[in-house]
Amino acid sequence: MTGARVQVTVVGVGDIGSGWAALCLSAGWPVVLFDNSAEALDGALAIIAGRARALAYLGRAQEEEVEQGIAQLRAARSLLQACKDAQWIIEAIPEDLLAKQRLFEALESAAPNARVVTSSSSGLKIKDIAARCRRPDRCAVAHPLNPPELIPLVELIPGPDTDGMLLELLKGWLRALGRIPVIIKKPIVGNVAGRIAAAVWREAIDLVLKDAIEVDDLDRAVSVGPALGWAAAGPHLTYHLAAGERGVATFLQNLLATFESYWSDLASWSRLEPEERLRLIRMIEKTYSGKISDIRRARDRRLAAILRALEEARTDKGERRI
Numbered sequence: 001m002t003g004a005r006v007q008v009t010v011v012g013v014g015d016i017g018s019g020w021a022a023l024c025l026s027a028g029w030p031v032v033l034f035d036n037s038a039e040a041l042d043g044a045l046a047i048i049a050g051r052a053r054a055l056a057y058l059g060r061a062q063e064e065e066v067e068q069g070i071a072q073l074r075a076a077r078s079l080l081q082a083c084k085d086a087q088w089i090i091e092a093i094p095e096d097l098l099a100k101q102r103l104f105e106a107l108e109s110a111a112p113n114a115r116v117v118t119s120s121s122s123g124l125k126i127k128d129i130a131a132r133c134r135r136p137d138r139c140a141v142a143h144p145l146n147p148p149e150l151i152p153l154v155e156l157i158p159g160p161d162t163d164g165m166l167l168e169l170l171k172g173w174l175r176a177l178g179r180i181p182v183i184i185k186k187p188i189v190g191n192v193a194g195r196i197a198a199a200v201w202r203e204a205i206d207l208v209l210k211d212a213i214e215v216d217d218l219d220r221a222v223s224v225g226p227a228l229g230w231a232a233a234g235p236h237l238t239y240h241l242a243a244g245e246r247g248v249a250t251f252l253q254n255l256l257a258t259f260e261s262y263w264s265d266l267a268s269w270s271r272l273e274p275e276e277r278l279r280l281i282r283m284i285e286k287t288y289s290g291k292i293s294d295i296r297r298a299r300d301r302r303l304a305a306i307l308r309a310l311e312e313a314r315t316d317k318g319e320r321r322i
Contacts, residue, residue, distance in 0.1 A: 005029045006087050006088055008089075008090060009032045011079070013035045013040050013044035013048075023148055026066045028064075031069065033075045033082070044075070079107075079110045083110045086111055086113075088170075088173060089111055089114050089118070091117070101128070101131060104119075116169065118170065120142065122143055122191065122194050123189060125187045126158070136161040140167060142154050143156075143191055145193060150300060150304065152180045153180055202269070205272070205280060206267035208280065231310065239251055
């Protein structure tokens with residue numbers, strides 16, 4: 001990754017904040033961290049450096065830039081110290097609206113010169129998060145998927161006061177980091193990726209609890225089935241391509257009744273009962289117990305390989321990234 005270095009401050013060093021930080025410093029960008037927990041902050045430096053070095057190992061970053069970023073990584077002991085030179089502030093604290101409002105309000109004085117302030121929220125509206133701000137024009141939601149340093153999608157959700165030019169600036173920064181920003185035109189519960197994931201997972205849970213399939217076979221069925229096709233084309237395009245020259249109208253004419261029979265039989269519950277939750281936990285833990293570290297490394301290798309293959313498959317310069 002090349003180009004101008006952006007001074008980034010990440011507030012909140014949980015899994016998402018650490019992923020953001022690893023991504024930014026893997027591009028050689030200077031990153032400052034802040035967290036209300038001094039213990040978490042102290043431990044985050046090594047974790048983030050390790051995640052950034054893993055990107056180089058997986059071929060997703062240049063080792064020289066990773067080491068340059070790590071050399072500039074700093075932990076600040078106050079919000080003012082963390083944000084005073086920041087161009088982009090990334091909020092990644094837990095999903096607590098009041099806590100986020102207080103933070104964004106504090107950033108008014110702690111970071112008056114920051115160009116962009118983004119929330120990583122998966123469900124809260126930027127209008128509500130920035131409700132106490134005098135500068136809501138520089139605020140937006142930039143929601144990544146986990147792990148942020150590997151999965152390229154970032155959902156951008158502007159508020160009613162978000163400056164359109166600053167949104168374009170943010171899109172440019174994200175693309176410089178190898179991300180693929182998509183604009184969600186209006187706030188919707190769960191954004192887009194979260195809603196799709198929730199719908200698929202509910203059906204996956206239902207099938208497992210009905211003893212239709214084992215946990216590991218369900219995960220295989222999704223990961224090497226529809227997920228693989230969607231990685232290459234997405235759901236609408238997948239069915240459009242399946243229609244061939246006849247077009248999606250013909251496809252729907254022939255198969256809509258089949259899909260409607262599926263839809264009428266899909267899970268429709270909106271709450272997982274306590275006994276079902278415990279049963280699901282036992283089933284998943286029994287399947288994967290003691291293997292998580294190895295599985296996570298294997299998952300990251302597969303993600304990197306899929307991304308590399310998709311990138312290498314781009315033969316038309318006009319084709320959209322990934």
